[in-house]
Amino acid sequence: MDRMEELGFRSETDRQIFREAAAPVELSPFGLHSGMFVPTLERQGTPEQSRKWVPLGKSFKMIGTYAQTELGHGTFIRGLETTATFDPETQEFILDSPTLSSIKYWPGNVAKTVNHCLVMAQLYTQGKCHGTHLFLVQVRNMEDHTIMPGLEIGDIGPKLGFDGVDNGFMRFNKYRIPRMNMLMRYAKVLENGDYIKPKNAKLTYGAMVMIRVFIVMDAFKTLSRAAVIAVRYSAVRRQSELRPGGEEAQVMDYQTQQYKLFPLLATSYAFLLAAEGMSQIYAKISSDIERGNLEDMPQLHALACGLKAFCTWVACEGIEVCRMSCGGHGYSHASGIPKIYANIVGACTYEGENTVMMLQTARYLSKCYIRGQRGESLPELIQYLTTDLNVKSTLGEDCSFESLVAAYSHRAARMVAVACKLQQTNKKKGMAGHDAWNKSTVPFIAATKAHCHLFIVRNFVTILSQKKIDPATHNVLSQLCTLYAVYGIVENMGEFMQDGYFNQDQVSILNRKVLALLEDIRPNAVALVDAFDYPDHLLQSCLGRYDGQVYEALYEYSKSSPLNNTDIHSSYYNYIRPMMQKRSESKNISAKL
Ligand SMILES: CCCCC/C=C\C/C=C\C/C=C\CCCCC(=O)SCCNC(=O)CCNC(=O)[C@H](O)C(C)(C)COP(=O)(O)OP(=O)(O)OC[C@H]1O[C@@H](n2cnc3c(N)ncnc32)[C@H](O)[C@@H]1OP(=O)(O)O
Numbered sequence: 001m002d003r004m005e006e007l008g009f010r011s012e013t014d015r016q017i018f019r020e021a022a023a024p025v026e027l028s029p030f031g032l033h034s035g036m037f038v039p040t041l042e043r044q045g046t047p048e049q050s051r052k053w054v055p056l057g058k059s060f061k062m063i064g065t066y067a068q069t070e071l072g073h074g075t076f077i078r079g080l081e082t083t084a085t086f087d088p089e090t091q092e093f094i095l096d097s098p099t100l101s102s103i104k105y106w107p108g109n110v111a112k113t114v115n116h117c118l119v120m121a122q123l124y125t126q127g128k129c130h131g132t133h134l135f136l137v138q139v140r141n142m143e144d145h146t147i148m149p150g151l152e153i154g155d156i157g158p159k160l161g162f163d164g165v166d167n168g169f170m171r172f173n174k175y176r177i178p179r180m181n182m183l184m185r186y187a188k189v190l191e192n193g194d195y196i197k198p199k200n201a202k203l204t205y206g207a208m209v210m211i212r213v214f215i216v217m218d219a220f221k222t223l224s225r226a227a228v229i230a231v232r233y234s235a236v237r238r239q240s241e242l243r244p245g246g247e248e249a250q251v252m253d254y255q256t257q258q259y260k261l262f263p264l265l266a267t268s269y270a271f272l273l274a275a276e277g278m279s280q281i282y283a284k285i286s287s288d289i290e291r292g293n294l295e296d297m298p299q300l301h302a303l304a305c306g307l308k309a310f311c312t313w314v315a316c317e318g319i320e321v322c323r324m325s326c327g328g329h330g331y332s333h334a335s336g337i338p339k340i341y342a343n344i345v346g347a348c349t350y351e352g353e354n355t356v357m358m359l360q361t362a363r364y365l366s367k368c369y370i371r372g373q374r375g376e377s378l379p380e381l382i383q384y385l386t387t388d389l390n391v392k393s394t395l396g397e398d399c400s401f402e403s404l405v406a407a408y409s410h411r412a413a414r415m416v417a418v419a420c421k422l423q424q425t426n427k428k429k430g431m432a433g434h435d436a437w438n439k440s441t442v443p444f445i446a447a448t449k450a451h452c453h454l455f456i457v458r459n460f461v462t463i464l465s466q467k468k469i470d471p472a473t474h475n476v477l478s479q480l481c482t483l484y485a486v487y488g489i490v491e492n493m494g495e496f497m498q499d500g501y502f503n504q505d506q507v508s509i510l511n512r513k514v515l516a517l518l519e520d521i522r523p524n525a526v527a528l529v530d531a532f533d534y535p536d537h538l539l540q541s542c543l544g545r546y547d548g549q550v551y552e553a554l555y556e557y558s559k560s561s562p563l564n565n566t567d568i569h570s571s572y573y574n575y576i577r578p579m580m581q582k583r584s585e586s587k588n589i590s591a592k593l
């Protein structure tokens with residue numbers, strides 16, 4: 001914190017970059033404090049509450065996290081069981097975990113680190129439940145860090161990753177907090193217990209929307225780091241003879257290696273631009289919301305849900321491809337890739353399980369489709385839903401940006417229409433609304449993925465057509481953008497071809513184009529990963545180090561293994577030697593028999 005002050009870091013983005021550089025592999029135990037706890041106090045507290053608590057949070061005099069998930073509920077927030085019951089006699093809320101399943105479970109850094117939590121609980125006042133609301137709760141003594149009486153707190157145990165984060169459990173036993181510890185920017189409980197409801201009940205979900213937007217950037221960061229490691233290693237690693245009798249080839253010269261990595265390099269650039277676009281949309285709409293204009297709240301929610309799910313799924317699959325493209329050394333922690341994967345793959349679950357998030361977006365698309373069919377105006381990002389589905393592709397050898405965006409628009413519009421028509425058919429068959437929905441959710445997930453894919457392709461193309469970029473750089477970025485789009489079509493050809501949108505010649509053009517682009521990008525591949533400018537300290541990879549001294553680094557890394565601290569390990573004396581002695585004794589016995 002002081003170091004950031006010394007360095008003059010004022011913007012939250014710079015501070016976040018510094019924090020990640022300071023704790024690049026083991027996520028910071030203060031990440032949720034800075035990334036979720038403090039921003040939520042700012043956005044969900046009244047001006048008075050913000051003035052009181054935000055400075056304490058920013059100066060780490062108060063260290064907090066976001067405690068919402070319970071043993072029995074993570075996705076279904078309306079099903080959360082923790083209660084906060086208002087006591088007008090004492091002007092307090094009484095927090096309680098009435099059941100085993102209501103125990104808070106998973107909140108990051110709650111086990112040992114934080115002294116406060118933002119707790120999501122069902123608000124009761126005057127005998128009535130008003131749904132989930134956020135409450136600031138002190139959980140540890142500010143003098144000696146002991147757990148406050150009335151609370152049971154502990155760590156949930158080892159996880160796949162997130163080793164630097166002490167995810168914990170927390171149980172309330174009639175735990176009292178002051179009335180003014182309810183975050184009251186949008187909803188209020190007055191001294192007499194009267195409840196003042198918010199303009200929209202989902203405003204209390206605002207923190208999650210914010211983190212989902214952050215996570216889109218995390219998907220870029222993690223995929224691009226894995227791509228840097230894999231591409232640099234592929235330039236250094238020589239294996240097998242490409243030319244019979246010739247020297248062993250750089251593995252990056254194998255077309256299959258290029259087909260694994262270059263689309264992921266293109267995806268990294270696409271996701272960076274998508275994350276920036278998402279952040280700009282979030283900044284605009286969230287400031288509208290703070291001014292009381294909730295008109296675009298549904299669009300923000302739908303986009304944040306969809307991109308968070310789409311980008312984390314694609315990033316995690318891509319990081320695994322990067323790991324496997326490094327052969328055996330990719331499987332070692334020396335490569336740095338397993339840790340990248342282990343820390344980001346949780347993002348497919350946390351902050352909204354991806355399938356559930358995609359379905360939120362699908363629900364929005366379904367409503368917009370109906371509005372479009374009625375001829376109502378649609379937000380710009382959704383207007384493609386009224387695309388004429390009888391039109392065929394005009395794609396030519398050049399695979400122009402226009403023809404590519406048109407293809408993605410057509411695919412998404414067609415798939416949303418298919419899912420909506422199935423939902424409508426289900427209703428016409430007499431299904432109840434919720435059954436008609438549930439029985440069309442698989443096509444809706446596919447359609448929503450196509451919707452997100454379109455956003456990312458269109459965003460990439462728009463930025464290339466609007467930004468002033470020097471011709472040489474523009475040319476290389478255009479190759480990446482075309483590769484991202486063409487590869488996406490080739491890999492999902494069925495969805496683009498189902499209604500004959502492309503003819504056979506166009507399919508052949510696309511298959512040729514994706515291979516030609518691999519050759520175009522090969523000369524710039526290393527420069528394109530170097531451009532991310534990740535320092536070795538942050539990558540923590542023997543394979544992806546800037547100087548390419550891979551084998552020297554691996555050898556030093558291996559020698560530093562704790563197992564090498566002694567030549568003969570204690571297990572020899574404790575197990576191996578006794579076993580061998582027993583074997584030899586039994587052999588002597590059998591020889592005598
Ligand atoms: C350790 C390092 C940290 C670094 C920190 C830095 C940056 C952060 C980066 C990474 C994160 C790091 C660590 C991980 C932290 C993880 C923290 C957590 O996981 S916190 C818990 C997260 N939990 C969830 O996300 C729960 C998911 N569930 C939900 O959001 C909701 O249950 C729901 C799925 C949205 C359903 O809600 P509900 O049942 O109330 O609503 P519906 O009936 O489905 O819809 C009704 C209506 O409301 C609209 N809507 C729903 N949500 C929103 C919203 N948020 N905003 C706007 N509108 C919303 C919905 O669209 C419907 O509208 P309509 O169709 O018009 O009726």
Ligand SMILES: Cc1cc2nc3c(=O)[nH]c(=O)nc-3n(C[C@H](O)[C@H](O)[C@H](O)COP(=O)(O)OP(=O)(O)OC[C@H]3O[C@@H](n4cnc5c(N)ncnc54)[C@H](O)[C@@H]3O)c2cc1C
Nearest residue numbers: 066067068069073074075106107108346350351352353355
């Ligand atoms: C690394 C990590 C860190 C976390 N940090 C925090 C934290 O700091 N604070 C916090 O409060 N929580 C935290 N969580 C909890 C996290 O937010 C929840 O796990 C997440 O919201 C998913 O909810 P769940 O576990 O109930 O999954 P579930 O919803 O039970 O998922 C199980 C399956 O049910 C399916 N499913 C559920 N509902 C539907 C539906 N309506 N339609 C179709 N399918 C459905 C899902 O798709 C999934 O396949 C963290 C979790 C992880 C893994």
